[in-house]
Amino acid sequence: MSTIKGLSQSQNQYDGSSMRVAIVHARWNTTVVDALVAGAIAKLKARGVKEKNIVVESVPGSFELPLACAKCVVFLYRHFWQLNLHRVIAGGHVQSHSNVTDLLGGLNFSSTSSRSSTPAPTGVVPMPNEPFDAVIAIGVLIKGSTMHFEYICDSVSHALMKVQLDTGVPVIFGVLTALTDDQALERAGLGRGEDKGHNHGEDWGLAAVEMGSHLRRWREGQFN
């Protein structure tokens, strides 16, 4: 039977060739997580994102994803330091400074900034200079016999949304919230039946490039 559900393909072929994308994944339920990460990477590359511009970080579980994503998005600590903006972040909340949102978005760096001439604080590891166009958070939550699942699903989804709204950097919601192992496997293309299902990681890779592309345009004030 046909279904009306699912993502329709965009008319546009978004170009990821100049993008940087971070994938942050949990290590719970790795069989499924690994397939999702591989699916996301395959589609990032298919859209032209260069391997060197795909950064993969792991955290123990899905509960840790929001903090890790927030840190990836604001990995520009060094830049904040150099631009004397390091004090604007308090409690994960970006406070008033006219350039902060742009900085977090990462695409409007002033080429005249003094960032190359100001020394980084001791102990700060040198980072690549380019910010991320998008972050993909990948985790697999499978319901157990306690309320753990509900609490983690709820808090993680809200927190990931908060990261993207607070920073203006797209955070792709790659967290499966499955009631059974089979549900999770099918959503990673690993179904145990005849129908292997669909790897949602692929959709997340495509979504990252599409959103990165939209954000570049929207920041320039260009709307269709």
Ligand code: DLZ
């Ligand atoms: C504790 C826990 C449980 C029960 N289930 C999952 C899960 O299905 N998927 C997942 O990604 N993480 C799970 N975790 C771990 C939590 O996300 C978190 O890592 C720990 O509670 C430590 O903060």
